[in-house]
Amino acid sequence: MKEISTIEFELLKKLLFRISGIDIQENKRYLFTTRLGEYLEEKGYSGFSEFYNRLTSGKEPELQREFVQAMTTHESSFFRDSRPFTLLTKHLLPEIADSSRENARLLRPHLRILSAGCSLGQETYTIAMCVRSWLDTQQDFTEKDITVLGIDISRRVLERARRGTYTRNEIGMAVPVAIFDKLFNKESDGTFTVVEPVRTMVRFQEHNLVEPITALGKFDILFCRNVIIYFPVDLQKKILDHFHRQLNRYGALIMGASETTYNLCDSFEVVSLGNTAYFKPVST
Template sequence: MFSSTNAITPAGYDRFRKYLQKVCGISLSENKQYLVASRLGKLLEREGFNRIEALVDTLEVGRNKALKEEVINAMTTNETLWFRDSHPFNILREKILPEMKDRPLKIWSAASSTGQEPYSISMVIEEFKASKPGVLRAGERIVATDICTNILQHAKQAEYDSLAIARGLGADMQRKYFDKVNDSTWRVKRNLSTRVEFKFLNLIEPFSTLGKFDVIFCRNVLIYFTAETKLDILRRMHSCLNPGGYLFLGGSEALSGLSSHFDIVQCHPGIVYKAK
């Protein structure tokens, strides 16, 4: 009988975590065999792999792109909600958007998951424009990227069930910014969704072709990378920011070793990093 736990041998697990780090930057600790077993067990059984070494052998040949994509999708964490942590969105509305008067605004939501973050940003922009008419007149664009292809497809649809809607979103915002599809599904209104463009992106690969941004949200993703990979990504993000542009990190993430690149802006509550 197939056992996903027995399929994850110590040597096989070590090979797999090195492969995963190489292709997408995710760094698994030495004691996460159970996580791999739970997320890849069905895939291993379906493909007839008795040991994870056989999966890695196939992946390293590089011919089965669909299998590689499925493995990355399975190993990617996609926990999110509307207006997560609240502080970054308050800082965006109260400090950053007023500075963007009479100039185009471009925001990057990195690791955007199922879309709650970029759509929350779009709602903040809409609320700001209603309260401060005439300030943002040059257009706004939000680029949302993720490595998980099936999650990106879900985000592009801009449709959410009642359970997902309830995670961080009040009834008044739901009525204001969503259209009801049926009894259990709601769709983000078109004036918000057309502002957002979703793209596939692996953060460990070059991303300078995305262009320059005024604001980057890169929250709750760098914790999955090694310190070296994290620093590399942050340096390249700095290069993607316009002078004086802003970077948001997750609540449990800190920017260290890059004091020559960013200033810390205390916003009480919350902080944001400003590109030098």
């Protein structure tokens, strides 16, 4: 594949930003060659210009989806940076369940957890696995009282996520042995499938985070890790504002290890617990 010219880079960069919010800076120009170049070669395009022209002709709407899919990183694994999951099981679920019980009064409490930018579903299923182990200690909550929703812009990763089948490499090395043995079934081709009782706790839905998440409803816990770091500051602020609106007042936002709301949004305060932290909505 040829190198991308400056004009092609500027045009494709602007288009990618408009569709998905992802802002590729000049020093990352090579990402167009490495990520998109491979796709164009595979599909027989003569170069970036032909792709751009077809992309903007309006005749092949699916191409925009393919473009974003090719340009996004889907790197993930089960129990990735395990600290937020310890925080979830030991601290957030017990505390937020109490608030939910109080809030529900005579109704049955229900917990809703969002995994935003869920990629192949590793984070979403990890959340469900933690919830299952916590449920073993609960009298009044069952899996019917918990919703775990994974959302992503990419339809292709969501199709994979729904299947719940992974290579050993996609699972990663952070899964505790007891959980690995209990919650994955080994397939004849050497891949591993998340067991049915965990799969039924999880749903996946296509959603572009550039748009508000209002239609998805309110959440008690919102994971958004290693996603908005790729967006420009203005968009990060907008997304955090959407999150704030959809989080219950006693809820929690969990971001990636190198992400923060600090300097971006006054509507969250940092709560540090041991070697990890989460963000709590404050009333505005």
